[in-house]
Amino acid sequence: xxxxxxxxxxxxxxxxxxxxxxxxxxxxxxxxxxxxxxxxxxxxxxxxxxxxxxxxxxxxxxxxxxxxxxxxxxxxxxxxxxxxxxxxxxxxxxxxxxxxxxxxxxxxxxxxxxxxxxxxxxxxxxxxxxxxxxxxxxxxxxxxxxxxxxxxxxxxxxxxxxxxxxxxxxxxxxxxxxxxxxxxxxxxxxxxxxxxxxxxxxxxxxxxxxxxxxxxxxxxxxxxxxxxxxxxxxxxxxxxxxxxxxxxxxxxxxxxxxxxxxxxxxxxxxxxxxxxxxxxxxxxxxxxxxxxxxxx
Numbered sequence: 001x002x003x004x005x006x007x008x009x010x011x012x013x014x015x016x017x018x019x020x021x022x023x024x025x026x027x028x029x030x031x032x033x034x035x036x037x038x039x040x041x042x043x044x045x046x047x048x049x050x051x052x053x054x055x056x057x058x059x060x061x062x063x064x065x066x067x068x069x070x071x072x073x074x075x076x077x078x079x080x081x082x083x084x085x086x087x088x089x090x091x092x093x094x095x096x097x098x099x100x101x102x103x104x105x106x107x108x109x110x111x112x113x114x115x116x117x118x119x120x121x122x123x124x125x126x127x128x129x130x131x132x133x134x135x136x137x138x139x140x141x142x143x144x145x146x147x148x149x150x151x152x153x154x155x156x157x158x159x160x161x162x163x164x165x166x167x168x169x170x171x172x173x174x175x176x177x178x179x180x181x182x183x184x185x186x187x188x189x190x191x192x193x194x195x196x197x198x199x200x201x202x203x204x205x206x207x208x209x210x211x212x213x214x215x216x217x218x219x220x221x222x223x224x225x226x227x228x229x230x231x232x233x234x235x236x237x238x239x240x241x242x243x244x245x246x247x248x249x250x251x252x253x254x255x256x257x258x259x260x261x262x263x264x265x266x267x268x269x270x271x272x273x274x275x276x277x278x279x280x281x282x283x284x285x286x287x288x289x290x291x292x293x294x295x296x
Contacts, residue, residue, distance in 0.1 A: 025095070027088030030080075044092075052092055054290045055099035059086050062102045065109075096290065103288050114280045118273060124262075125269050132266075134259050135249040137166040138174070141208065142235035143245065145225065148214055156215045156225040159232070160247060161208040169204050172254035173197040176247060180213055182221065183244040189218065193250065 023039055026032040041049070063083035067074050074082055090098060144159040160178060164170060173195055180190040196209045203209070215225055224241050238245055251260045 024089050024091050025087045027084030027086070029084075033084060048092070050295065051290055052095055053295060054293045055095045056083075056087065057295075058099040058102050058290070058293070059083055059095070062086065062106070065106075099290055103290070107283060107286070107288060111280055111283050114276050114283070118276045118280075121269065121273055121276070125266070125273070128262055128264065128266065128269065131259060131261060135252060135261060137164060137170070137252070138162040138176075138209070138249050139165050140247050143238065144232050144234050145228070145236045146232040148212070150214065150216045155219075156222075156231075158213045158215075158236075158238075158245070160211045160213070160245070162210075162247060162249070163208045164203050164205055166205055169202050170252070170254055171202045172199055172252065173201070174203070174209060174249065174253075175251035176209065176211065177250050178211055178213065179246045181244045181246075183239060183242045186244075189213075189243070195251075199253070 023036065026036040044052075060079070060083045063079050063086060066082055067077070067079050086098070087095065139162070141161040141163050143161075146157055146159055147154040148157045149155075158180070162176060174197055175193065175195040178190065178192050178194065179188065181188055190213045192211075192213075194209075194211050197203060215222060219226055222241055222243070248261065251258065253259075
């Protein structure tokens with residue numbers, strides 16, 4: 001697959017042009033460059049002029065990269081000076097070869113950069129999985145439906161219990177995220193965070209952290225929650241009432257160690273990994289040359 005790249009002349013203080021096979025560009029200074037250009041310009045056709053113009057702009061882009069990524073080596077040198085150093089003594093044919101080499105290097109650098117991003121994301125994924133495993137010491141128990149007095153009116157409330165399934169007492173605090181949605185529309189009914197316990201509090205294996213969500217303003221959307229003959233209702237299937245509950249353990253702070261769930265998701269991590277891998281695969285299939293570039 002070919003890619004077409006538009007290259008724009010940025011910040012040039014000297015004008016690049018074609019040079020014949022027998023003549024060579026001088027990069028000693030702007031004046032000598034202009035002089036060498038004039039000697040060869042009249043001998044070349046428009047297509048050749050355009051091709052070398054592309055090559056020289058590619059060389060300029062490489063000079064910009066060198067200035068940015070090897071700043072110590074090029075301290076005090078302008079981008080134009082670096083660029084003229086690259087083209088000095090180059091014939092027309094040598095300039096085309098140089099540009100092709102640069103394009104290949106640039107392609108390889110793109111692939112390397114993407115691979116580094118993949119490696120970094122894979123490391124993050126491994127750390128994310130480890131954190132999720134460390135936080136996976138609570139399990140959601142069957143939810144209950146009860147009534148609560150709300151300004152003299154009984155309203156339903158969902159009781160959510162997260163049972164500690166660890167083997168040893170847990171000393172410290174725990175944080176949880178509770179998101180309740182209307183299943184048919186994915187509209188959020190309730191979205192909240194809660195932290196339980198303090199540095200000295202101890203949660204024993206089998207004990208639970210309990211939260212409630214009160215339906216004080218939702219009777220018209222969820223009328224069935226008001227229709228039970230008696231309360232509490234244990235093990236209610238929320239899906240039957242157009243509800244969807246998501247609970248996650250966000251943090252555990254125990255004995256001076258704090259484990260916090262990153263603000264991400266495995267789905268998003270895998271999606272980004274797939275995108276990066278596809279970009280690398282595309283780049284590896286592509287071959288790019290001066291003919292693929294467009295002057296603007």
